[in-house]
Amino acid sequence: xxxxxxxxxxxxxxxxxxxxxxxxxxxxxxxxxxxxxxxxxxxxxxxxxxxxxxxxxxxxxxxxxxxxxxxxxxxxxxxxxxxxxxxxxxxxxxxxxxxxxxxxxxxxxxxxxxxxxxxxxxxxxxxxxxxxxxxxxxxxxxxxxxxxxxxxxxxxxxxxxxxxxxxxxxxxxxxxxxxxxxxxxxxxxxxxxxxxxxxxxxxxxxxxxxxxxxxxxxxxxxxxxxxxxxxxxxxxxxxxxxxxxxxxxxxxxxxxxxxxxxxxxxxxxxxxxxxxxxxxxxxxxxxxxxxxxxxxxxxxxxxxxxxxxxxxxxxxxxxxxxxxxxxxxxxxxxxxxxxxxxxxxxxxxxxxxxxxxxxxxxxxxxxxxxxxxxxxxxxxxxxxxxxxxxxxxxxxxxxxxxxxxxxxxxxxxxxxxxxxxxxxxxxxxxxxxxxxxxxxxxxxxxxxxxxxxxxxxxxxxxxxxxxxxxxxxxxxxxx
Amino acid sequence: xxxxxxxxxxxxxxxxxxxxxxxxxxxxxxxxxxxxxxxxxxxxxxxxxxxxxxxxxxxxxxxxxxxxxxxxxxxxxxxxxxxxxxx
Numbered sequence: 001x002x003x004x005x006x007x008x009x010x011x012x013x014x015x016x017x018x019x020x021x022x023x024x025x026x027x028x029x030x031x032x033x034x035x036x037x038x039x040x041x042x043x044x045x046x047x048x049x050x051x052x053x054x055x056x057x058x059x060x061x062x063x064x065x066x067x068x069x070x071x072x073x074x075x076x077x078x079x080x081x082x083x084x085x086x087x088x089x090x091x092x093x094x095x096x097x098x099x100x101x102x103x104x105x106x107x108x109x110x111x112x113x114x115x116x117x118x119x120x121x122x123x124x125x126x127x128x129x130x131x132x133x134x135x136x137x138x139x140x141x142x143x144x145x146x147x148x149x150x151x152x153x154x155x156x157x158x159x160x161x162x163x164x165x166x167x168x169x170x171x172x173x174x175x176x177x178x179x180x181x182x183x184x185x186x187x188x189x190x191x192x193x194x195x196x197x198x199x200x201x202x203x204x205x206x207x208x209x210x211x212x213x214x215x216x217x218x219x220x221x222x223x224x225x226x227x228x229x230x231x232x233x234x235x236x237x238x239x240x241x242x243x244x245x246x247x248x249x250x251x252x253x254x255x256x257x258x259x260x261x262x263x264x265x266x267x268x269x270x271x272x273x274x275x276x277x278x279x280x281x282x283x284x285x286x287x288x289x290x291x292x293x294x295x296x297x298x299x300x301x302x303x304x305x306x307x308x309x310x311x312x313x314x315x316x317x318x319x320x321x322x323x324x325x326x327x328x329x330x331x332x333x334x335x336x337x338x339x340x341x342x343x344x345x346x347x348x349x350x351x352x353x354x355x356x357x358x359x360x361x362x363x364x365x366x367x368x369x370x371x372x373x374x375x376x377x378x379x380x381x382x383x384x385x386x387x388x389x390x391x392x393x394x395x396x397x398x399x400x401x402x403x404x405x406x407x408x409x410x411x412x413x414x415x416x417x418x419x420x421x422x423x424x425x426x427x428x429x430x431x432x433x434x435x436x437x438x439x440x441x442x443x444x445x446x447x448x449x450x451x452x453x454x455x456x457x458x459x460x461x462x463x464x465x466x467x468x469x470x471x472x473x474x475x476x477x478x479x
Numbered sequence: 480x481x482x483x484x485x486x487x488x489x490x491x492x493x494x495x496x497x498x499x500x501x502x503x504x505x506x507x508x509x510x511x512x513x514x515x516x517x518x519x520x521x522x523x524x525x526x527x528x529x530x531x532x533x534x535x536x537x538x539x540x541x542x543x544x545x546x547x548x549x550x551x552x553x554x555x556x557x558x559x560x561x562x563x564x565x566x
Contacts, residue, residue, distance in 0.1 A: 081544070097544035190524045204523050233530040234523070305507040316484060323485070326557050330550035336559045337485075345487045350496075353488075357480045358500055364483070374510050376520030381513070383521060416502045432524020457525070 003069045003163040003217040007110070010068030013057060017050035017068030021112055024070045027160050028114070036136050037146075037155040039075045040083055041115040046070065049112045066224060067110030070162040074153050075116035076123055077166060077208070078197040079103055086199050087131035088121045090322045090347025092329055100197020101232070102166060102208050102225045109224045114162045117152030121349045122319065123173055123201045125149050126421040129412055130351040137408070138181060140447060144405040147177030147421075150211070154181040157211045164221050165211040170202050171307050172400075172425025174209045175437040179400035179450025182439045184218045184467070185211050187425075189457045190432035191236035193222075194229030202314035203234075205307075205429040215438065215467045219243040222460070236458075243464045251288050251469050254462070257295025257393035258282060259454075262424045267301055269420055270402040273443040278399055281440055281451045284473040285397075285466070295389050295396055299381040303427040306382070308419060309362045309375040310430070315352075316359025322347060354415060383431045390456045395466050398424045400437035400450035424452055434460045438467045440474045 009015040025043050032038060053068050073079070076086045078096035080103075085091045099107075106113065120130040128136040128151025136151045138144040139159035146155040150167025154177035157165050167174040169187035178185025186209040193208045200206060210221035220243075227240035263278050264270035285292050324330035324343030331342040348356070362371040389396060401421055411418040428435035434457070437450035451470060455463035481488045481496075488496065542555070551558040 094548050095544075097540040097548070191527070230532055233532075234525065234527060236525060236527070302510060302513065305510050308503055309507055320485075324550055325559055326550075327545075327548045328550065332560065334560065336562045339560050341485045341487050344485050348486070353481075353484075353486055354496060354499060356484045356486065357496065358503060360480050360484045361500070361504075364480075371504075371507065373520060374513075374515065375507075376522060377515035377518040378510055378513065379521040380518045381515060383524070384518075414502075415499050416506060419503070419506075430524075 001163065002214055003066065003212060004220060006069045006163065007065060007067050010053065011057065011063060017053035017112065018047060020068050021046050021050040021070060024114060024162055031159060032161065034137065034142055035139050035155050035159050036134055037117055037152045037159060037161060038072070038115040039085055039087060039118050039133050039152070042082060042113060046112050046114050053110055053112070064109030065220060066106065069111050069164060070114045071106060071111045071164040071166065072114050072117045072153055072156040072162045073103065073166045074119055074150050074168055076119060076168060076199040077103060078199070079113070079116065082116070084116065084199070086122045087119050087133055088347065088349065088352070089132045090328055090343070094328050098197065101194035101229045103197065105225050111164070117150070117156050117165060119152055120149035121352050122199070123149040123168055123170055124315070124351050124355055126172070126176055126418050127411065128152060128177070129408060130349055132349060135408055138405050140182065141405065143407055144447065145180065145408055147180035147401070147405065149173040151177045153211050154178050154183055154185065157181070157183045157213060163213055164217060166208060166225070167211055168198055168206055168208050169429065170205045170311060171429050172422040174211065175425050175435060175450070175452060176401045176421055178211055178437040179448065180405040182448030183211050183213055184215055184436065184438055185209065186218050186222055186436040187428060187434060188222060188226065188460060189236070189434045191234050192241070192434070192460070193225050194232040194235050196229055196231040200318040202311040203318060204314060205311060215464060215471045216244065216247055219247055219464050241460055243461055246461045247464055247468050249465050251285055251290040251466050254290045254395065254466065255393045256285050256290045256292045256466065257389055257396045258292065259297050259300065259396050259398045260294050261297060261300050262398040267423055270399065271404065271443060274399045274403060274449055277441045277449040278397065278451060281397060281470055284470055288469050295393055297385045297389050297427065299378065299385040300427040302378050303382055303430055304419060304423050306375040306378040306430060307426045308358070309371045310379065312355040312359035313362045313372050314359070316356045316363065319352070319356055351415070379430045382427055386427070386431050386433065394462055396454040398452050398454070400424060400452040404443040404445055404447035404449060428454055433457050434463055436463060436467055438470045438474070440470055
């Protein structure tokens with residue numbers, strides 16, 4: 001059932017929050033052992049929270065727009081007193097002494113947290129295989145990956161464990177798993193949603209966003225979690241978004257550009273079936289009255305290279321805090337320095353070690369200008385090229401991922417092949433722009449394909465209007 | 480690099496990581512061809528500057544909760560192994 005329908009029925013008394021939560025726990029009990037979407041299911045607390053919602057409704061209290069709606073949250077979002085691991089041994093057993101701002105906002109809105117979802121360790125990966133607690137599997141085909149790094153959140157929504165989930169997106173970690181699992185996934189404008197309480201990976205790129213089965217559910221969730229937060233100094237001083245009011249306004253007269261560099265004509269590695277779905281999406285938009293043309297963002301092809309310098313550089317610095325001194329497990333050794341090294345060596349997985357070393361290298365004195373400095377300049381180029389494209393277009397589109405879901409183990413031995421999964425999504429993170437993935441048909445293998453809709457900074461409303469149009473025609477067999 | 484990053488790696492791990500990291504750096508070599516000397520570097524996507532909070536005391540974390548998740552404490556302090564010399 002849709003989140004908006006659940007909230008409506010709970011608020012009107014037609015359904016109790018407890019019955020909603022019980023139904024979802026039953027689905028989790030039936031298939032979670034196959035999917036492994038969760039690091040932790042908080043079923044007991046969810047029932048307590050549901051009873052509280054029901055008693056508030058009985059006593060006539062006013063409740064928020066997500067009253068009684070189950071939601072799963074990525075395990076890199078701090079939840080007070082509830083284990084938050086980032087799927088890393090280095091945080092195993094760690095219970096944060098505070099809630100992330102988004103968790104506070106969800107609770108205020110009446111949402112019920114079902115558990116903490118699996119991810120690639122510290123959100124570093126594109127398949128949710130780099131987890132210390134085992135991989136998550138794609139609910140549509142258990143032999144395939146769900147994408148990543150927010151693969152647990154995408155799988156939780158696709159499997160029906162909860163109609164909503166939260167993830168984080170540094171280079172595509174919401175949009176790519178959304179595409180591979182056939183759900184809606186949104187990366188808002190950088191600063192739109194507070195990062196307070198999101199365990200930092202690459203601070204200038206990280207952004208929290210929603211997963212949902214429908215565009216309108218994703219819009220409602222983003223409305224709830226957006227807005228200024230003084231506890232995040234990069235938070236944009238704006239009111240929470242109002243998207244629902246414009247959601248059905250359509251795309252008549254909208255200027256839509258198809259990014260040629262990222263749609264199979266520039267960079268290689270795109271499956272033909274994914275490219276075909278983009279061509280069908282173009283027809284949908286044209287039929288709905290939009291003016292669709294080819295667009296060029298030339299520097300976008302350098303996004304991957306710049307990202308795999310900038311993100312590891314920021315990560316190497318952010319992850320210096322995991323030293324076994326103040327929190328998390330410690331591996332004892334003779335001195336403090338040896339304790340830190342032993343704790344980090346034992347606690348971090350291979351991909352995290354790779355990226356810490358890559359970032360340490362990129363920031364080291366002899367290579368700083370050649371790698372980090374240059375990448376920051378390329379970041380500006382990408383922003384400039386987007387700005388030029390947005391002089392002609394209101395929104396842009398591309399595939400979300402170059403392929404549909406791939407088999408477990410397919411890319412784990414070759415990190416560079418895994419990184420190429422994010423080629424379409426990374427440019428929006430570097431620019432700080434909003435982008436979302438909308439399910440649109442399937443590939444030859446029957447697995448879902450996602451279309452990415454990109455918009456200029458702060459233009460989430462136009463992005464959602466287009467998403468709604470695309471959703472309404474998805475799976476209809478476009479002529 | 481591993482030493483700088485406070486990581487201890489075996490010879491086998493060093494070999495594997497070295498070739499994997501070389502592949503990533505090779506990919507990044509496509510940036511070398513770009514002339515960006517006249518382009519300003521971006522550290523941040525949104526032009527916010529000097530964001531300071533009002534200097535007044537706010538609510539802090541519960542100290543008991545903080546110590547509950549610490550690996551080793553003694554009298555309201557984090558306890559660590561020796562830093563210099565003998566214990």
